[in-house]
Amino acid sequence: MNTGIYLISKKSLANVKESLTPYLVHQELNTQSIGIYPVNEILAFEKEVNGSETLENFYDDLESISIEELKVQIKSSYQNVLSEINGLFRAFVKFDRPESEDSGILDCDFFFFVSPKLYFNIDYLYEKTRSIRDYFEDKLDVNIFYHYYIFHGQELEEDVQEEALEVYFETTTNSTASEF
């Protein structure tokens, strides 16, 4: 089970590097990288520094760090494309753990607030974001779900849950009434 190949949290990486330099093969952490580390030594060090006492705690920590990196990648990738879509006013994303273990590593619910014109041509939004969605779903086993609404200046609390993060805000929002 213990193969010695694991991701390591950024939080501990600096300390671990300093103390275990002779054992480590360094590699910068991102969602694609996996370093080779002496896990038992790292576990002992984690316990001393951070109080993690179990392997599960350690893995939870590692997992949460890499998932956080993944969320940042998803947000920034979408931000780049969303700014090119006419008729998109605001967008939010909410991240969750999937309900079952065989359903991927992360659930991402996107909430798009769009003009009526874009609403009735929503395939355009799907086409513009398809390559990003495919990448995160097919390569990284993320689940991405789209929800879209017509934006008419409404308060968004009812449609977007509190924990959702804003990923796009159109600063030159025009009245949507003219599109009817």
Place this chain on the structure above:
Amino acid sequence: LKQRQIQQHPNFRTALRNEQFYETLLSGDIRYHYWEWMLTALFYAALHYMKSYLSIIHNLPKKRIDSHRGIITELSRLKKNGTIPKFIFEKYEQFKNDSELARYHYLENFPDFNHHKFKEFVKNSYHEKFELIRQFALSQLEKE
């Protein structure tokens, strides 16, 4: 025998009934007056065809597909492993979204239920979307 079991499956029978309801609304004098219920009937027919498919072909237990979230999560999983074509998943996701807007949020966006925009939208695009989903489910069930 297998085909008979499919015909008797609760989700398959519900899909057929919802489809019949849509046809009844379509053939009546008040055609498209209650377009939001035509859209809803079609969406639920599509939903039950997909539940039949998930249940019969993939042996998924009820508890995994007893909510909208459960169904779309399973469809997403099957899309990712290449079992379901991406365009079928997208049409289903759009269908779910539009039927929710019609039932819950329509009047927040349009002045009355007779606004031509959404009515035309339902008339022009939804039966086609439904047929794509239905044909996919049936083609998979026929292979069984």
